[in-house]
Amino acid sequence: MDTLLALPTRPARARLRAPQIVKRLDAFLHEHLDEPIQMAQLCDITGVSERSLRNACHAVCGTSPKRYLTRRRLEAVRLALAKARPGEDTVTRIATEFGFFELGRFAGMYSSVFGERPSDTLRSGDGANMC
Numbered sequence: 001m002d003t004l005l006a007l008p009t010r011p012a013r014a015r016l017r018a019p020q021i022v023k024r025l026d027a028f029l030h031e032h033l034d035e036p037i038q039m040a041q042l043c044d045i046t047g048v049s050e051r052s053l054r055n056a057c058h059a060v061c062g063t064s065p066k067r068y069l070t071r072r073r074l075e076a077v078r079l080a081l082a083k084a085r086p087g088e089d090t091v092t093r094i095a096t097e098f099g100f101f102e103l104g105r106f107a108g109m110y111s112s113v114f115g116e117r118p119s120d121t122l123r124s125g126d127g128a129n130m131c
Contacts (some may be wrong), residue, residue, distance in 0.1 A: 021046050021056035029069065033076045034098055037069060072100045074113055077106075081121040091118040 016024075024046045029037075040124050042065055059066045080092065080094045092103060100106035110118045 016046075016048060016052075016056075018056035020061040021048055021053060022060040025053070025057070025065070025068075026072075033073050038101065041091065042069075047063050070109070071113070073100070074110060077110070077118070078114060080123055081118055082125065084122055084125070086123050086125060089122065092123055094122075108115075 014070055023041060028042070028045045035091075039050055043053055046053055046056075048056070053065055055061060057068050061068050063071070077094055077098050077100065080097070081089075081091065084094060091107075095103060095106050114121070
C-alpha cells in the first residue's frame, strides 16, 4: 500500500520588486526614525529576507539599508534643526532624539552630507534650502 504523505504547504509569497520593498521601508522609517531599529525588524516590516532587503536598497538607493537609515535620520535632523528655535533648541537634543549619540561622529557625517555644520543649520533657521 503506497500512501503519499501530505506535506504542509506554505502559501506562496508574492515576489516584491525592489521599489516596492523600499517603499515599504520608507513608510516604516517615516514613522519610526526616532526609535532604535534592528535589521530583523526591517525585514519583518518589508516582508523580505535580509539579503532581499540589501539587494533592494542597493538597486534603488545605491547603498545598504543601514546607510540608508542613517541618511534618512540625518535628513530628519536637518529638517528639525531648520525648524528649531536657536537659544531654545540644541543640536545635541535634536541629534540624540534621532539616535545620534556619538556627537563628534554625527557632526562629521552631517557636514560631509550637507556641507555645513549642524549648528549653522540651527542658526540659519531657514528650511527653504532643504534638499
